[in-house]
Amino acid sequence: SAVISQKPSRDICQRGTSLTIQCQVDSQVTMMFWYRQQPGQSLTLIATANQGSEATYESGFVIDKFPISRPNLTFSTLTVSNMSPEDSSIYLCSVDTGLGLYGYTFGSGTRLTVV
Amino acid sequence: GENVEQHPSTLSVQEGDSAVIKCTYSDSASNYFPWYKQELGKRPQLIIDIRSNVGEKKDQRIAVTLNKTAKHFSLHITETQPEDSAVYFCAASIRKLTFGTGTRLQVTL
Numbered sequence: 001s002a003v004i005s006q007k008p009s010r011d012i013c014q015r016g017t018s019l020t021i022q023c024q025v026d027s028q029v030t031m032m033f034w035y036r037q038q039p040g041q042s043l044t045l046i047a048t049a050n051q052g053s054e055a056t057y058e059s060g061f062v063i064d065k066f067p068i069s070r071p072n073l074t075f076s077t078l079t080v081s082n083m084s085p086e087d088s089s090i091y092l093c094s095v096d097t098g099l100g101l102y103g104y105t106f107g108s109g110t111r112l113t114v115v
Numbered sequence: 116g117e118n119v120e121q122h123p124s125t126l127s128v129q130e131g132d133s134a135v136i137k138c139t140y141s142d143s144a145s146n147y148f149p150w151y152k153q154e155l156g157k158r159p160q161l162i163i164d165i166r167s168n169v170g171e172k173k174d175q176r177i178a179v180t181l182n183k184t185a186k187h188f189s190l191h192i193t194e195t196q197p198e199d200s201a202v203y204f205c206a207a208s209i210r211k212l213t214f215g216t217g218t219r220l221q222v223t224l
Contacts, residue, residue, distance in 0.1 A: 033211060042204060043159065043214045059116070092158060094212070104149065104212055106158040 002027050002095050006107030013083055013114050020079045021110045023093035028073035031096035034066070037109075038089045046091075049076040083114045117142040119207050121215030128195050129223055136218045138205035139187040145207040148181060148188045153202045153217075162203075163190070195222045 003026040013019050023032065032049040046066055047055040055068040070076045080087050090109045097103040118141040128134050140148075146167040151159035165172045165179045165188065172179050176195075181188040192199055200222045205215040 031210070042217045043212075045211060045213070048211060096210070103161070103164075104206075104208075105161070108158050 001103055001105050002029060002097055004093060004095060004105060004107040006093055006110060008110055009108060010111040011113070013112065015084050015114055017083055018079055018081045019083065019112060020077050021091055021093075023076045023078075023107050025074045025095050029095040029097065030073070032070060032076045033094040033096070033104075034068065034076070034078045035092045035094060035106075036089045037092060043092065046078070049078075080112065083112075085114045088112055088114050117145060117207055117209065117213040119205060119213050119215040121205050121218060123218060124216065125219045125221070127221045127223060130195060130197060132195055134190075134192045134195050134199070134220055134222075136190045136203055136205065136220075137187060138189070138207075138215050139185075140207040140213075141186065142207070142209060143183075143186065144209050147208040148179070149206050149208070149212070150177075150179060150190050151204045151206065151214075153204065155201075159204060192220075195220075197222050197224065 005024045007022050034046040035043040037043045045058050046061045047057040049055050049068050049070040051070045051073050067079045090111050092109045093107040094104050121138045149164035150162050152162045153159045163174050163177050163179050165181050176193045178191040203218045206212040
């Protein structure tokens with residue numbers, strides 16, 4: 001399966017600032033996804049990062065708050081903008097290994113604390 | 116969109132007993148149903164999955180069953196061990212995963 005490198009692994013940020021999270025995959029993948037996992041909660045899909053086009057956002061998430069880039073088939077970034085304490089969560093990227101064989105692998109996550 | 120419900124939210128079993136976690140989904144178009152195990156501070160790890168054309172799948176002590184008509188699927192863990200203690204998530208997919216709310220499994224000695 002694909003190996004995903006995600007960074008930073010954790011960060012403590014001041015409210016009002018932005019943080020960009022990077023996700024690098026060791027192979028080309030069609031679909032990349034960004035999830036948020038709030039403390040003690042399940043995973044919620046933020047958006048699907050599409051190569052060569054804008055990301056597709058889920059209900060409740062907007063591009064101004066969570067801009068996403070997908071410059072190629074192995075890399076994506078998620079920015080958490082104008083942060084507030086409510087943005088404190090774990091953010092995870094995930095890829096679909098494709099080839100018609102479903103298999104979603106997750107990065108190690110970014111633990112974000114906003115103070 | 117898809118909605119996945121998961122029960123129970125917590126489950127405590129004695130070592131050696133079986134554990135069963137149940138999920139229901141809403142969208143009949145969902146065709147892939149993975150289960151993830153997440154230990155504290157770690158990423159979700161895929162433990163077993165099943166596709167919509169299969170009714171049951173087993174991998175050692177873990178099995179998953181799928182009832183497409185009723186739109187529910189279940190995870191069965193037999194001969195539970197302390198290292199099975201974790202949070203388990205079910206998910207349903209039509210090209211993107213929708214997760215259940217999670218089950219915290221505690222295996223006691």
